[in-house]
Amino acid sequence: MSQPVLQSDLIRSVKARRPGRAARLGVSPFDPDETPLARTRRARRMARELADIHSDAHCELDFTTPLELLVATVLSAQTTDRMVNRVSPALFARYPDAVAYAGADRGELEEVLKPTGFFRAKANSVIGLGQTLVERFAGEVPGNLPDLVTLPGVGRKTANVVLGNAFEVPGLTVDTHFGRLVRRFGWTAEEDPVKVETEVAELVPKKEWTIFSHRVIFHGRRVCHAKKPACGACGLAAWCPSFGIGPLDPEVAGKLVKSPAASDTE
Structure with a gap:
């Protein structure tokens, strides 16, 4: 059984958070002054949170060969x-x-x-x-x-x-959801999928690339929507520089979170 998108304590912590710098200033969430080490640590913390938030992440296409x-x-x-x-x-x-x-x-x-x-x-x-x-x-x-x-x-x-x-060969799947989210996370400023893949590959352990891709795509479909992300109901809020571009009130944001059944229509 999949875990809830957010734990209650995370929801409470979101209430006290202020919008991130990128959201406040309307600038790119990618901070060129963030050191590579700091970005890697932040990225890996977010990746661990995504593993908890979307423990049900998987390839949603049915296949046997x-x-x-x-x-x-x-x-x-x-x-x-x-x-x-x-x-x-x-x-x-x-x-x-x-x-x-x-x-x-x-x-x-x-x-x-x-x-x-x-x-x-x-x-x-x-x-x-x-x-x-x-x-x-x-x-x-x-x-x-x-x-x-x-x-x-x-x-x-x-x-x-x-x-x-x-084939169980690790790979990053840079679709529209993936690209949008890693840019919002401030992990890269690149738009070209190959360049996005190259930069994100430096932040996430290779063995996790495939499942990490699924988790990011699940998050993009369920929580971090293109037009109206559910910021106030997002377990990544504490580390996301784009926090605040969507509704902050947990109740309002919670209504934007899509269920697994609804999210796979995107």
């Missing part, structure tokens, strides 16, 4: 994990391996993928995936980043999802 996860991750672009999980059972049953995707009838495949949106482009990617895997990798999903990013529709983010969750 690396190929299934690869395809599901490609399909998750511009849609929700929940929608992909609705489509994937029929998809995986009809196309059990790379050979099946490579030889798929485009019309039939598009019909299966239609609920995920952008189904024509996704069908192209999935067919291309199957063909490339058959032609270059004997039908098997490669377990390394350089090969994965050569596949149709596969970028660094998708590759890290597959490596971390299907």
Whole structure:
């Protein structure tokens, strides 16, 4: 069972907190004067708190093989994990391996993928995936980043999802939630996902990269929303320079916190 987003004592401590410097001044939460050691210590404290807050964090795409996860991750672009999980059972049953995707009838495949949106482009990617895997990798999903990013529709983010969750190779998944939060945390000022990944990799132990990514994404979906973060109901408030950009009153902020069932619609 997952733990509550906040413990009552943390809620009380939030009441007494004043907005952080970045929130007060309307400036970037990244402080160039913060020493690398201080930033690392603060980041690791926040990472430990995230582990308690989101003890239920996990990959929300359903899969049993690396190929299934690869395809599901490609399909998750511009849609929700929940929608992909609705489509994937029929998809995986009809196309059990790379050979099946490579030889798929485009019309039939598009019909299966239609609920995920952008189904024509996704069908192209999935067919291309199957063909490339058959032609270059004997039908098997490669377990390394350089090969994965050569596949149709596969970028660094998708590759890290597959490596971390299907091959247990640590990787940071820099999606929109992840990038937004680590910038709000003041861990980086970078916008480019690769640069974000590089800087955050220096702050979090490598062995934790995969699960840490899930925790940050859970926090972004449930608590630290893009437009109205639930600052007054956030267990990271004591270490976050962006504290105060959302409602501070715990009761008001608490109403913004999404349940697990609601959060996976983002």
